Amino acid sequence: MAKKVPQINASSMADISFLLLIFFLVTTSMDVNQGLARRLPAPIPPDQKAEDKDINKRNLLVVKINSANQLMVQGELTDVKKLRERAKEFILNENNADYYPKVFEEDFVLNGKTERIKYTKDHVISVQNDVDTQYQAYLEVQNELVAAYNELREACAKKYYHKSYNELDEEDQKLIQKVYPQKISEAEPKNYGN
Amino acid sequence: MAKIRRNEKREMPALNTSSLPDIIFMLLFFFMSVTSMKEVSYKVQFKNPQATELTKLENKSLVRYIYVGTPTAEFRKQYGAETRIQLNDQFAEVNEIGEYIINERSSMKESDQGLMTVSIKADKDTKMGVIADIKQELRRAYALKISYAATQRTSY
Incomplete structure (x- = not known):
């Protein structure tokens, strides 16, 4: 007769695993780390003076946020919800208006084909905020501007690749980024009208 | 004939808990799998602002955090209710950020040093003056990849 192995008492196993479970519940947090990714400009070397880059007025979209979180686009009081459309209009300049950035026509190789695309090469969106501006208001503006670029890129990807921008591989994304380069400049905060 | 057993004790069968x-x-x-380890214990309290165009921070080992907010209740007596910055486990001044970044960067693998991302976790009511100071300090320390921590907004 085979020797019988005595049964191991596993009743405390549940307690042990409960303990582990509770430990993990306490030490971890549910929130995922996500955020609005941005890139800061490189610092100016100390021996070099800060130069004001001369940008043609038509190529510039000035977005100002004051201390009361009010938004001003090109000198007009605007609502944040309208900023995205405004930025898209500015970046595209479909009607070749002379108060919007200069339109260039260039050949891009997209999806293996050479496409002639009109785009505004030199546009700059300048965001200026007050020292007392609320962070949420600032981030909303940044968010809308990034959203404008994302929507344009998405449309471009749909048009030439028949795919969503996020589904493309990195190289193709870079090609589209060339058509719609993100140009959001941030000035140092100043005190605007208190 | 059926017999009614009265005196026999009825025992509950043992529940199988195996x-x-x-x-x-x-x-x-x-x-x-769904949660992530807390990086530090927070000494400042903050409520993330909301945004829609969010990207996930992929590689945790490349991310460093800067917390900005008002001190939590237990530290309020000592540090006041003004907006403060927390680096790692301690309160810090703006000018300490540069040193912190350089230290953290040198502790990384050399191939990863250029990929370091700084996540700014700031309260949504923070004044931009503080954020701008932090940004300047980060620029000076050549930590140019940043991410403003935010939560997904579902509707306006």
Whole structure:
């Protein structure tokens, strides 16, 4: 007769695993780390003076946020919800208006084909905020501007690749980024009208 | 003939709990996979602002955090209710950020140093003056890849 192995008492196993479970519940947090990714400009070397880059007025979209979180686009009081459309209009300049950035026509190789695309090469969106501006208001503006670029890129990807921008591989994304380069400049905060 | 047994004691059969550990382990693994370790204990309290165009921070080992907010209740007596910056486990001044970044960067693998991302976790009511100071300090320390921590906004 085979020797019988005595049964191991596993009743405390549940307690042990409960303990582990509770430990993990306490030490971890549910929130995922996500955020609005941005890139800061490189610092100016100390021996070099800060130069004001001369940008043609038509190529510039000035977005100002004051201390009361009010938004001003090109000198007009605007609502944040309208900023995205405004930025898209500015970046595209479909009607070749002379108060919007200069339109260039260039050949891009997209999806293996050479496409002639009109785009505004030199546009700059300048965001200026007050020292007392609320962070949420600032981030909303940044968010809308990034959203404008994302929507344009998405449309471009749909048009030439028949795919969503996020589904493309990195190289193709870079090609589209060339058509719609993100140009959001941030000035140092100043005190605007208190 | 059927006999009615009155005196016999009825015992509850023992509940088979052998699958309980398995169930608990399943729960444990579920929680382990959906949650992430807390980086530090917060000394400042903050509520993330909301945005829509969010990207996930992929590689945790490349991310360093800067917390900005008002001190939590237990530290309020000592540090006041003004907006403060927290680096790692301590309160810090703006000018300490540069040193912190350089230290953290030198502790990384050389191939990863250029990929370091700084996540700014700031309260949504923070004044931009503080954020701008932090940004300047980060620029000076050549930590140019940043991410403003935010939560997904569902509607306006």
